[in-house]
Amino acid sequence: MTKNYSDTLFEEMKLLAKFPTQSQLEGIKIHNDATPIVITAAKALFDKGLISQTDGGYLTDSGIETVDNLHRVLATLS
Template sequence: MSYTGENLAEIEVLMLYDLSTSQEGIKIHKTAEHAKIKAARSLYEKGFITQEDGGYLTNLGREASEHAQFLFTMLNAHSGE
């Protein structure tokens, strides 16, 4: 099992969210990379975010973003060794 390019793009979008507040969303502009626009649309269709171009995280999206950010932190915790 491995991540697809689409999965990685979705994870990258989820990583853009500031989890310290639920009052801050994101906006993926129409001039952004096509993969990022497509990832945001996919996350919206799956119920992770509130707008096709970003918006806020849903409860499901917040949980996914927390996991993505936690995994990133774990993988990079000892990168200097």
């Protein structure tokens, strides 16, 4: 079975991959002059409970787990 994934989902994955994972005290800030797709991705990640703010912030516990899994997938495919 083939599933079609939205471009927005891939933008969310790309944004998640940019979050620092060495420390929970590090995050990122999405500025209001970022591209609309990045702003939309950040809001979607916030709505899913993966980041702490609509404009970035820090990874939540679920976000940390998701990023760990994402890095495993990316490493396997690289």
